[in-house]
Amino acid sequence: MNTSASLRTLSSSASADDVAECIDRDGGVIVANLIDERVMDEFIADLRPHFDRQTFGTGFNGVRTRRCNALLQHSDRTVDLMLAPSFLNVAERLLVHDGVWSGSMADGSTVHKQRVRPTIQLSVTQAIELWPGQKAQEIHRDDSMYYTRHPGRPTLVQALFAGTRYTRDNGGTLVIPGSHHWDDERIPKLQETVAVEMPRGSALIYVGGLYHAGGANVTEDERRIAVAVSYTLGYLRQEENQYLSVTPERALQLPQRVRELMGYRLCAPFCGWVDMRDPMDWLEAQGNNANSSASYRPVTGGV
Template identity: 80%
Template sequence: MIMSPSLRTLPRNVSADDVADCIDRDGGVIITNLIDDAVMDELIADLQPHFDRQAFGSGFTGNRTRRCNALLQHSDRTADLMLAPAFIGAAERLLVHDGVWSGANPDGTTTHKLRMRPTIQLSVTQAIELWPGQTAQEIHRDDSMYYARHPGPPTLVQALFAGTRYTAENGGTMVIPGSHRWDDERIPRLEEAIPIEMPRGSALVYVGGLYHAGGSNVTEDERRIAIAISYTLGYMRQEENQYLAVSPERARQLPLRVRELMGYRLCSPFCGWVDMRDPMEWLEAYSCSANDDQVHR
């Protein structure tokens, strides 16, 4: 059996720069104990009723796997995972790049250049409950939805937070270290993948070009829970439509930084406006309008 090198494991107080450097080299990294038990306990408790209403999936989504989406709608603790400094800091470093907007007067007498940087935004929030009997998932790249070419600049950074411990036996995610640098003609093989093992509250953070798959759960009675949260650039479409998945009323209850990351913020220079205004203004106006409607009923 061919075994790939392992991903590096880093402590929770690691700098975002160190996380980004490891991901740039290997495609992913493990950060141990990134989320406290109390936060994870509350998050799982909030999500459990929604898990329990879900049926098992089929095919790629898993016939012994249940999924809960729109996590910001269901739990305040989602923000704790989104804003974990080592995760969001690394995402910003890996994704954000400088751009230039050039312009000139109609008569060509004056030209100017504006240096700009895009925002990042939330792409997906999903909790994944993998039960005994689930077989290994098809190996894939998460950035395929963006028709990304490889190798190339990353368009997606994702974290899989361990809601339970991750082991080789309970379906710990399998990855092929270094595969983010492969071209699109190279076909991944299952024997090249290694299972990720990490304690509850830890996170596997990786770029969308890394080949990976959910593993096989061969235990008798142990479910494995992962919480997937990803970021993409502010000018790209979100995998999960946050504006429909999370109601405007709920969005207004969330911290400002979370609302910005949901997409209620212009991406420089002009991407994402509503009636030529910053979408945060629309959200505030929507709240006032909704309150007025309640008053006049």
């Protein structure tokens, strides 16, 4: 294990520029005490009944690890994690990019070009309880599901919130600082990793190209809880299908910004529509009676 390199730790009041700068350079950063202790207490209490119904995983998912998914369905406090400014603002800064949509009249007489910017959307919510005896996970990149080529523009930004303290002994996440700059041929090695250690309520924020792994829990009786929340671009598929994981009835109880981030928002120029309409209108129509005539905003453009 590498003891000469580590990720920088910033305070929860650090600017989005400072957080993004660290991630650009190292692939990740620790933001200390990002979530209030009381909020984390309520969040873990909400999840405990769901955790206790889970069985241990297999293989990559951990033979001494239990996972709880669909966190928005189970706890209102998931919103606090999603909207933490040091996370959400930086995810938007790192992911959103300019693009150009263009088209012309059938006879070629008029060419129309429009600069557009994509949305970001929630990709995964998962709480991970690592029990004593769990061995270190396989070193991997989270953005491999998007077939992302490295180095290159990030397609995923993830936060691992510390639901318990993170230590080297209880399975603190192993990372390889700077590995998001590596190409796809370089093979990561365990001796290049460094263990993330941080207090409860802190968060490791990183891009999907950073090589990392869950550490080994060598304690006798300490369970380590991490809460994974990630954002990707609005035109990519979510890792966790939010439309099926979270019921429409539950989504309607959540703040509008959260519903937008779940994917109930059109990604410019016109990705994600329902019957050529903005998906938020479809969702809001579900909150009325079945015969309600919602005021739809039609999608413009397209064939």
